[in-house]
Every structure is written in structure tokens, then in C-alpha cells.
Amino acid sequence: DIQMTQSPSTLSASVGDRVTITCRASQSISSWLAWYQQKPGKAPKLLIYKASSLESGVPSRFSGSGSGTEFTLTISSLQPDDFATYYCQQYNSYSTFGPGTKVDIK
Amino acid sequence: QLQLQESGPGLVKPSETLSLTCTVSGGSISSSSYYWGWIRQPPGKGLEWIGSIYYSGSTYYNPSLKSRVTISVDTSKNQFSLKLSSVTAADTAVYYCARGFYIIAVAGTEFDYWGQGTLVTVSS
Numbered sequence: 001d002i003q004m005t006q007s008p009s010t011l012s013a014s015v016g017d018r019v020t021i022t023c024r025a026s027q028s029i030s031s032w033l034a035w036y037q038q039k040p041g042k043a044p045k046l047l048i049y050k051a052s053s054l055e056s057g058v059p060s061r062f063s064g065s066g067s068g069t070e071f072t073l074t075i076s077s078l079q080p081d082d083f084a085t086y087y088c089q090q091y092n093s094y095s096t097f098g099p100g101t102k103v104d105i106k
Numbered sequence: 107q108l109q110l111q112e113s114g115p116g117l118v119k120p121s122e123t124l125s126l127t128c129t130v131s132g133g134s135i136s137s138s139s140y141y142w143g144w145i146r147q148p149p150g151k152g153l154e155w156i157g158s159i160y161y162s163g164s165t166y167y168n169p170s171l172k173s174r175v176t177i178s179v180d181t182s183k184n185q186f187s188l189k190l191s192s193v194t195a196a197d198t199a200v201y202y203c204a205r206g207f208y209i210i211a212v213a214g215t216e217f218d219y220w221g222q223g224t225l226v227t228v229s230s
Contacts, residue, residue, distance in 0.1 A: 001169060001170075032209075032212055032214065034216035034217075036153075042222075043202055043204075043220035043221065043222060043223055044153065044202075044217075044220060045220075046216060046217060046218045049216040049218075050216075055218065087152065087153055089153075089155075089216065089217075090214070091206075091209075091212060091214030091215050091216055092212050092214060093212070093213060093214060094155065094166055094168065094169070094213055094214050095143075095155035095158075095168075095214045095215070096155065097145075097152055097153040097154065097155065098152070099152050100152050100153075
């Protein structure tokens with residue numbers, strides 16, 4: 001089974017900050033990685049697929065990079081609507097989600 | 107606009123079988139481009155993929171749940187269903203259905219459309 005880790009688990013930031021979340025896979029997953037945003041009581045929302053492809057309708061301040069075992073999600077300038085929990089997901093071999101990173105207000 | 111809606115009992119007794127249905131509207135479940143999946147989230151915890159099904163009936167299950175999970179599809183009703191047997195309190199979660207893309211290279215998918223989720227509590 002492929003295990004996913006994320007760091008940090010919690011991130012405190014201010015509006016306008018550049019934010020970076022890291023996701024690591026226990027073995028190579030090529031570029032088969034997605035990022036989701038989830039707000040309380042809501043379903044996850046797909047932001048990034050295939051490591052760096054921006055889902056339609058997602059603001060361009062979100063970007064993804066990486067391949068193999070290490071990946072990053074970057075928010076270039078944090079907006080009030082971006083305070084949420086972010087999950088990575090590998091889908092190279094079935095599917096595994098990371099434990100999540102909560103982005104809260106500093 | 108594609109919509110997915112989960113339905114089923116909100117309370118299931120321990121050792122019994124959890125059964126949920128996802129109704130797809132605004133698109134066909136028989137499209138060769140998509141997989142249809144179930145994902146769950148225990149209260150206050152992270153996401154866990156349960157399994158996925160193709161319109162033809164081909165399935166992929168999470169190895170940790172495989173012995174207890176059955177996912178089926180009813181193309182005539184544009185629905186797919188989840189059965190999870192021998193449930194315990196650890197199966198209490200919000201259950202989501204979702205659409206994923208069929209990717210020929212891998213046995214997995216990202217999920218672009220999700221239902222709103224339904225809370226299933228396992229308790230006597």
C-alpha cells in the first residue's frame with residue numbers, strides 16, 4: 001500500500017501570505033497526485049490533478065508541482081476564502097489520501 | 107450540471123450491513139470516460155477511499171476494506187451502490203459518492219464531482 005504524509009498538519013497564515021503545503025508518498029507515484037480543499041460540513045473540492053494541472057474554475061493563485069514522491073501545493077496570495085483543510089491524494093495505485101493540512105487564520 | 111446524491115439509512119446496528127445508493131443526474135453513468143467511487147470521512151478525521159466502479163461493473167476496492175465491501179452499478183437507474191458488511195462503530199462516517207476519470211494507465215482516479223455526503227452512524 002502507498003502511504004501519504006503531509007506537512008505541516010496545521011499552518012497559521014495571514015491574508016496575502018504565500019503558503020506552501022508538502023505531500024510525500026511512500027513510493028513513486030509518477031505525477032498521479034491530486035489536491036483538494038475542504039471546508040467544514042462540505043464535500044472536498046478538486047483543485048489540482050496530475051500534480052500540476054489546475055482544475056477548471058479554480059483560481060490561478062493555486063498551483064501544484066512535483067513528481068515521484070514529493071509534491072507541493074502553493075497558494076501564491078492567501079485569500080479569506082482559502083482558510084480550509086487541504087488533502088493530497090495519490091491515484092497511481094488505487095487511491096490514498098493524505099492526513100490533511102489545516103490552514104487557519106494567524 | 108452533474109449532480110450526485112447519496113441516500114440510505116443514517117443509523118445502522120453493529121454487525122449489520124450498511125447500504126447506500128448514489129443517484130447521478132445531469133449526466134450518464136454509462137459514459138466510458140468515468141469511474142464512480144465511494145469515499146468516507148469519520149467525524150473530525152481524514153478521507154478514506156472505499157472503492158470505485160466502472161459502468162461495465164469492473165470494480166477496485168481498498169485492500170483494507172475489500173473483504174467487507176461490494177459496489178454495484180444500475181445503469182438503467184443511473185445509480186451505483188455501496189454495501190459494507192459487519193459494520194462496527196469504526197465505520198461511523200460521512201459517506202461521499204464521487205465521479206472520477208477513467209485513466210487507462212493506472213488503477214485510480216482523481217474525483218471531480220462529489221455528492222454532499224451522508225452521515226451514517228453505527229450504533230445499537
